[in-house]
Structure formats: C-alpha cells, structure tokens
Amino acid sequence: MEATPRLRFLPQTPLARGVALACLLVAAAIVGFAMWRGLLSEVAPTVGGPFALTDQFGKPRTDADFRGQYMLVFFGFTHCPDICPIELQTISDALDQLDAKQAAKIAPIFITVDPARDTPEVMRSYVANFRPGMVALTGSAEAIGAVAKSYRVFYAKATGTAAPSDTAAYILDHSAVVYLMGPDGEYVAHFSPGTTAQDMAADLRRRL
Numbered sequence: 001m002e003a004t005p006r007l008r009f010l011p012q013t014p015l016a017r018g019v020a021l022a023c024l025l026v027a028a029a030i031v032g033f034a035m036w037r038g039l040l041s042e043v044a045p046t047v048g049g050p051f052a053l054t055d056q057f058g059k060p061r062t063d064a065d066f067r068g069q070y071m072l073v074f075f076g077f078t079h080c081p082d083i084c085p086i087e088l089q090t091i092s093d094a095l096d097q098l099d100a101k102q103a104a105k106i107a108p109i110f111i112t113v114d115p116a117r118d119t120p121e122v123m124r125s126y127v128a129n130f131r132p133g134m135v136a137l138t139g140s141a142e143a144i145g146a147v148a149k150s151y152r153v154f155y156a157k158a159t160g161t162a163a164p165s166d167t168a169a170y171i172l173d174h175s176a177v178v179y180l181m182g183p184d185g186e187y188v189a190h191f192s193p194g195t196t197a198q199d200m201a202a203d204l205r206r207r208l
Helices: 014-043 083-096 120-127 141-150 197-207
Strands: 052-055 060-062 070-076 106-112 135-138 155-157 172-174 178-181 187-191
Touching: 052 120, 052 141, 070 083, 083 106, 083 178, 083 197, 106 120, 106 141, 120 135, 178 197, 187 197
Parallel strands: 070 106, 106 135
Antiparallel strands: 052 060, 052 135, 070 178, 155 172, 178 187
C-alpha cells in the first residue's frame, strides 16, 4: 500500500512548524487586539466634540477658543427651578477653592438646552449670579441639539408641563452631569449630580 503523500503546504521540519506556530499566534493576537479595541469603542463612546455657539455677549464661540484650558461644561436652562442653579453654584464654589493660577486654567461653561427662551441677554443676566468669567452659550435649536448629542446629554420637555408655546411655564428634564474636558478638547472626567464643591475642587487640583 502506498504511503499517503504529505501535503506540500504543511511545514516539513520542526523549525518550520515552530515558525508557523509563532506566526499564527502573532496573527491571533493582532486580531484579538483589533476586536478588543472595537468592543471598547462600543462600550465607551466618545464624549464631547466641536461646537459653534453664541455667548452671553452675542459673540460667536467655538470649542477651539478654549484650547489650552480645561473646560467644566454643564448643560441646563435658566428657568430650571433647582438642579441648574445648584450645579452652577457648585462649579463656582469649587473654582473659588483653587488658587488664582489654578482657576485660570479652567473655563466654566454653561450651555443651554432651552434656546427658545435662553437668548444671549437672558443668559448674561442669569450667569451674573455665579462666578465671574463663566461662559454662557446658546444657539439655534439645531446647534444645541448637535452639541448635546456629542456630549451624550438628554433633554426633553417634562411630562405634564405646559406646551413650549407657553414660554412662562414649561420646564425641561435633562442630564445634570458636569464634564471636565482637557486642554486638547478631549474628555477627561465627569462629576455626578450632588458632587460637593470640596470634592470637585480636590479632583481638579490633582489634575492641574
């Protein structure tokens, strides 16, 4: 009986088989790493991105204006009865606890999710109640929607409130996270609602 012929594409020597096995392991590692990176990008989506809005003085502002500074970004609206003033005051108090050099490295930014009512004039009057230098941003509904989406911010008219046409009555449900963005504009960290000014200041101090 004839011996079964060897398949020519299989390695014929121990050395060749070892090299082939090593190549397979490297290839498997590369594929595994690529799959891990893909899974990681799905689990941890990016936060933040470019924006083009208008500040409380009617001046066009973009995210590029704040390069070289950290940004503390909070989304809310001026008719908010409680969460927004509390969080903006927390940001103000936290920055007050830093020394002047540290505080100068951070831009506190308040972005409205209610552009229909929050005009530059309204925003200017509102943020005057908080830390000097706070930047208040508004814009078209489309521009606000785009920046809110890039920051993973939810907002919607609260169920059971008056129709949006009744500008004196309706309120909005919205996310209440404070985002810390780096000098390069990339996400660094976030502060959950209820974070104290002391804890926020301590965290910021460690990063500066």
